[in-house]
Each structure stands twice: as C-alpha cells, then as structure tokens.
Amino acid sequence: xxxxxxxxxxxxxxxxxxxxxxxxxxxxxxxxxxxxxxxxxxxxxxxxxxxxxxxxxxxxxxxxxxxxxxxxxxxxxxxxxxxxxxxxxxxxxxxxxxxxxxxxxxxxxxxxxxxxxxxxxxxxxxxxxxxxxxxxxxxxxxxxxxxxxxxxxxxxxxxxxxxxxxxxxxxxxxxxxxxxxxxxxxxxxxxxxxxxxxxxxxxxxxxxxxxxxxxxxxxxxxxxxxxxxxxxxxxxxxxxxxxxxxxxxxxxxxxxxxxxxxxxxxxxxxxxxxxxxxxxxxxxxxxxxxxxxxx
Amino acid sequence: xxxxxxxxxxxxxxxxxxxxxxxxxxxxxxxxxxxxxxxxxxxxxxxxxxxxxxxxxxxxxxxxxxxxxxxxxxxxxxxxxxxxxxxxxxxxxxxxxxxxxxxxxxxxxxxxxxxxxxxxxxxxxxxxxxxxxxxxxxxxxxxxxxxxxxxxxxxxxxxxxxxxxxxxxxxxxxxxxxxxxxxxxxxxxxxxxxxxxxxxxxxxxxxxxxxxxxxxxxxxxxxxxxxxxxxxxxxxxxxxxxxxxxxxxxxxxxxxxxxxxxxxxxxxxxxxxxxxxxxxxxxxxx
Numbered sequence: 001x002x003x004x005x006x007x008x009x010x011x012x013x014x015x016x017x018x019x020x021x022x023x024x025x026x027x028x029x030x031x032x033x034x035x036x037x038x039x040x041x042x043x044x045x046x047x048x049x050x051x052x053x054x055x056x057x058x059x060x061x062x063x064x065x066x067x068x069x070x071x072x073x074x075x076x077x078x079x080x081x082x083x084x085x086x087x088x089x090x091x092x093x094x095x096x097x098x099x100x101x102x103x104x105x106x107x108x109x110x111x112x113x114x115x116x117x118x119x120x121x122x123x124x125x126x127x128x129x130x131x132x133x134x135x136x137x138x139x140x141x142x143x144x145x146x147x148x149x150x151x152x153x154x155x156x157x158x159x160x161x162x163x164x165x166x167x168x169x170x171x172x173x174x175x176x177x178x179x180x181x182x183x184x185x186x187x188x189x190x191x192x193x194x195x196x197x198x199x200x201x202x203x204x205x206x207x208x209x210x211x212x213x214x215x216x217x218x219x220x221x222x223x224x225x226x227x228x229x230x231x232x233x234x235x236x237x238x239x240x241x242x243x244x245x246x247x248x249x250x251x252x253x254x255x256x257x258x259x260x261x262x263x264x265x266x267x268x269x270x271x272x273x274x275x276x277x278x279x280x281x282x283x284x285x286x287x288x289x290x291x292x293x294x295x
Numbered sequence: 296x297x298x299x300x301x302x303x304x305x306x307x308x309x310x311x312x313x314x315x316x317x318x319x320x321x322x323x324x325x326x327x328x329x330x331x332x333x334x335x336x337x338x339x340x341x342x343x344x345x346x347x348x349x350x351x352x353x354x355x356x357x358x359x360x361x362x363x364x365x366x367x368x369x370x371x372x373x374x375x376x377x378x379x380x381x382x383x384x385x386x387x388x389x390x391x392x393x394x395x396x397x398x399x400x401x402x403x404x405x406x407x408x409x410x411x412x413x414x415x416x417x418x419x420x421x422x423x424x425x426x427x428x429x430x431x432x433x434x435x436x437x438x439x440x441x442x443x444x445x446x447x448x449x450x451x452x453x454x455x456x457x458x459x460x461x462x463x464x465x466x467x468x469x470x471x472x473x474x475x476x477x478x479x480x481x482x483x484x485x486x487x488x489x490x491x492x493x494x495x496x497x498x499x500x501x502x503x504x505x506x507x508x509x510x511x512x513x514x515x516x517x518x519x520x521x522x523x524x525x526x527x528x529x530x531x532x533x534x535x536x537x538x539x540x541x542x543x544x545x546x547x548x549x550x551x552x553x554x555x556x557x558x559x560x561x562x563x564x565x566x567x568x569x570x571x572x573x574x575x576x577x578x579x580x581x
Contacts, residue, residue, distance in 0.1 A: 063522060065518055065521060065522065087526075091524045091526060094521070094522055094524050098522065098523075099519075101515065101519055103512075103515060105467050105512070106512045106515035106516050107515070107516070107519040108463070109460065109463065109519075109520060109523075110459070110463060111459070111462060111463045112431075114534070115534060115535070119520075119523055119525075120523040120524060121532075121534075122531055122533055122534060123523060123525050123526065124524055125530040125532050128534065131532065131534045132534065135534065151466075153463075153467055167523060168523070171524065
C-alpha cells in the first residue's frame with residue numbers, strides 16, 4: 001500500500017494543569033499513550049470511545065491544535081514534531097486535515113453563509129475568482145447552494161453543520177475529521193451529515209474520520225478504531241470490532257442495536273448464525289433464524 | 296439576508312444609498328458633519344436641509360422612521376433652545392423685555408440654528424450610516440479606512456474581526472439568554488416583579504451561566520478558526536472586496552460641493568475677502 005496520509009507512532013499526549021490551591025505543583029493528566037495508527041487515502045474510519053477516552057485529543061493531535069508530547073505524527077509523510085517544521089508547514093497540515101466540530105454555532109465566523117464558507121480559502125490567500133469557485137462548489141456538495149446569502153443563525157442545526165462542512169471542503173483537504181459532529185443534531189440533521197460524509201468519501205475521494213458516540217454510524221464505516229483510557233485497543237473492520245460484544249461492554253460501549261439483540265439472544269442459548277451490523281442485516285438474520293427455528 | 300442582524304436598526308434595501316461603498320459613506324458623513332458645524336447663515340441651513348431631504352429620499356427611508364429617530368431628543372432640544380433664547384445677549388434693543396428677562400433677536404436665531412444643527416445631524420448620520428449600512432459593511436469600511444494605521448502597528452484587522460464576530464454572535468447569545476431565562480423561570484425565578492433592586496438581583500443567575508458559556512464558545516470558535524488556517528491578516532485575501540464605483544465619486548462630489556457652498560456662505564470677516572475673490576473669479580470666467 002502507498003504511504004499513509006496520517007501515521008502515528010507511539011503517539012502520546014499529556015495535559016499539564018496547575019493544581020488548585022497551590023502555586024508550584026502541576027498535575028499531569030495523560031490523555032493518550034502509545035497510539036500506533038496509520039490512515040490511508042480514501043479510507044472511511046470511525047473512532048469509538050466513551051467520554052474522556054482520549055478520542056478528541058487524538059483528533060486535535062492530527063491537525064496540530066495540540067502538539068504531541070510523546071511519539072511522532074507524520075502527515076502526508078512529514079514529521080510534525082521535527083524541529084525544522086515551520087509555521088507554513090503547520091498551516092499546510094491544517095489545510096490538509098480539516099476538522100468539523102460538535103457545536104455548529106461555534107464554528108461559524110461570518111454573518112452570511114457564503115462569506116463563512118469563504119473564510120478558509122481567504123485565510124489561504126487564494127485569488128478572488130478561485131475563492132468564488134470554491135465557495136460555489138462546496139455549497140453544491142452539501143446541497144446548500146440556495147442558502148448562499150442567508151444568515152447562518154436562521155438555519156437549522158443540520159443546515160448549519162452542512163455550512164461548517166462546506167467551509168472545510170472549500171479548503172480542499174485530504175482528510176476531514178468529524179469530531180462528534182452529529183452529537184448535537186436531531187435525527188434528520190444527523191442523517192444529512194452522515195450522508196454528506198459518505199458522499200465526500202465516495203465521490204470526492206476525501207479520507208473521512210468520524211469520531212462518534214453512535215454505533216449505527218460507526219457500523220457504516222469501513223474501519224473502526226476503539227480507544228479506551230487513552231489507548232488504542234481495537235482496530236479493524238466494523239464486523240471484526242463489533243463481533244466481540246462482551247469486550248465492548250467491558251469498556252462501556254455498545255454494539256449497534258441489532259447486533260446487541262442478536263448477542264443477547266445467543267447468550268440465552270439461541271444458536272443464531274451469521275454477522276449482522278446494520279438494522280437491515282439484523283432483520284434478515286433474525287428472519288432467516290426464525291424460518292429455520294420453525295422447521 | 297445579511298440584514299438579519301437587528302442592531303442599530305438597519306433597513307435592508309437596494310437603494311442607491313444602500314449600494315454606496317461603506318467607506319465613501321463614512322467619508323461623506325464626516326464632510327456632512329463638517330458642513331453642519333460650519334453653517335451659520337439661513338442660506339447655508341436651507342442648503343443642509345435640502346441635502347438631508349435628498350438623502351432621505353435617496354435612501355428610501357420613511358418619514359415615520361425619521362420622526363422616531365428625533366423623538367428621544369426633542370425634550371433636550373426644546374430645553375436648550377429656551378435657555379439659548381433667554382441667556383443670549385445681543386446688540387441693540389431687545390425684542391421683548393419684562394422683569395429681568397430680555398429676549399434678543401440673536402438669541403432666537405442662535406436657538407433655531409442650534410436646534411436645526413442637532414436635528415439634521417442626527418437624521419443625516421442615521422440615514423447614511425445606520426439605516427442604509429449593515430453593521431458588517433460598516434465594520435469593513437472602518438477597517439479599510441483605518442488600514443494605513445497598520446503601518447504604525449495598530450491591530451486594525453484584529454479589531455475589525457472582533458467587531459464582526461461580536462455582531463455574528465449577537466443573535467446566538469440572545470437565543471441563549473432566552474433559554475437560560477426560561478430554565479430559571481421554570482424553577483420559579485421571577486424577573487418581572489419587584490423594585491429595580493430586586494430585578495437587577497434576579498439578573499445575576501442569568502448573567503453567570505451566560506458568561507461561562509460565552510467563554511466556552513469563544514474557545515471553541517478560536518480552535519475552529521485555527522483549524523481553518525486563520526493567522527490574522529497575514530497573507531489573507533477577501534471574497535468580497537470593497538470597490539469605489541462611479542456613484543461613490545459622484546456622492547463625494549456632491550458632499551464636497553455642499554461643504555464648499557456652506558463655507559462660502561459663512562458670515563465672517565476673515566472669509567469675506569476670500570469669498571469675494573472666489574466670486575470675482577467665478578463671475579469673471581462667466
């Protein structure tokens with residue numbers, strides 16, 4: 001396989017905080033340790049982990065909002081911890097690895113949709129015609145072209161999040177990290193955002209890393225990575241990861257509902273064969289089982 | 296549209312005044328203010344009033360709105376006018392004299408001029424800068440006009456960015472305040488009864504969570520901006536650049552002409568000489 005777009009070697013990060021009520025003592029809070037992870041171009045990865053597991057820290061390390069305290073991160077072959085790593089390189093990494101956050105309100109800068117989408121390209125110092133072109137294209141990708149002149153605060157949560165995504169697309173990144181971008185949305189908005197994620201991955205060839213709480217979303221990804229207490233503990237296809245449901249339970253996670261149901265039935269002694277992740281698959285597996293059970 | 300921010304009562308529209316470059320509007324407002332304070336003859340005031348009416352019509356602002364703008368200052372205006380009438384001493388015989396009060400012609404003229412000045416000042420600047428210019432356009436205009444100050448290290452871009460982010464978050468924070476108030480009300484808080492002291496006290500439990508969440512928002516926004524490669528105005532381009540059009544130069548000419556006429560109509564000895572010379576030249580040419 002070709003060189004990964006993101007490669008982490010023994011990556012670790014420790015937050016240092018002043019301890020309360022003392023002047024000198026500092027507390028070190030390890031958030032992530034010894035993470036080895038390679039992400040290849042065009043992959044669709046989900047990152048799972050309960051709150052405080054370190055998954056958001058990982059995201060922030062990948063586009064250098066945080067600087068690793070241990071180990072190395074290579075973005076497109078470039079070592080970000082290298083001492084020759086310049087400020088221009090830093091902004092190049094941030095352009096390549098875009099990030100969409102949880103709260104859409106706190107990501108939008110401008111009072112008009114198209115100006116917000118233009119914010120990234122403006123920062124890159126692109127010529128005006130190019131910015132215009134990218135804004136139009138990005139709004140088309142997220143199907144928000146009719147809202148170019150609207151005020152963002154009048155849009156729904158899902159629409160705002162689509163604008164935030166357009167703002168990232170306009171910078172033409174190689175990778176987009178969605179840091180719990182669906183957590184604050186209603187089911188409809190969530191479905192919209194997931195659809196766009198998958199469209200970006202399939203049609204635009206953008207590598208998608210979806211950090212999420214929703215197992216149903218994770219089950220759709222090609223590859224699932226599970227982080228627990230700052231350590232990467234599972235890394236494999238969705239089928240592989242969700243096959244060990246007891247392990248997931250031990251670390252406070254669940255499998256998608258269908259898989260959970262089948263797991264519970266198996267525990268009670270029903271010999272159900274086959275893997276099933278999505279709702280449709282579970283329904284089929286159960287129907288097949290019922291057929292065989294009757295006869 | 297852009298207009299959806301309700302601050303300073305911007306009325307969205309497509310009138311020639313709306314389309315004017317915000318920088319030129321600021322410049323025009325400065326000239327206009329200079330003209331108002333230079334004016335001291337009835338002719339000059341007539342000219343200023345005509346200019347103001349012209350602006351109102353051009354901006355398609357209804358007279359109701361104009362009345363609303365003037366309403367809050369009417370009391371102060373009348374009060375100062377009366378003081379002016381009573382306290383100004385003039386030459387010659389007073390027009391009216393009873394007991395200790397003497398009213399002179401100069402006093403009346405002065406009061407009328409002063410009142411006119413304040414009224415057209417408020418109307419004119421509101422029409423130019425608030426009613427027909429969105430706060431964002433105004434911010435852009437100010438940033439552009441002040442950009443020469445960047446040479447002496449004044450962080451003009453940063454201030455403009457702060458201003459526009461503040462404007463962007465006004466509706467968000469209003470929404471949030473409502474949410475917090477409802478949450479407090481549902482737990483029995485009372486914001487609408489009691490004296491001033493009690494009401495002010497009731498605001499504390501709203502302000503504290505509002506501030507906490509604003510700081511959190513600010514931090515998240517800063518991270519999001521960094522993720523989008525924000526690095527101040529270093530190497531930054533703009534989607535929409537301000538550009539002067541023919542109408543802006545035309546407006547500049549009109550305002551300059553008004554100021555010139557007002558200066559020429561001034562009744563001061565120092566200017567009379569210059570005035571005669573200019574008029575001589577003009578008439579000689581004709």
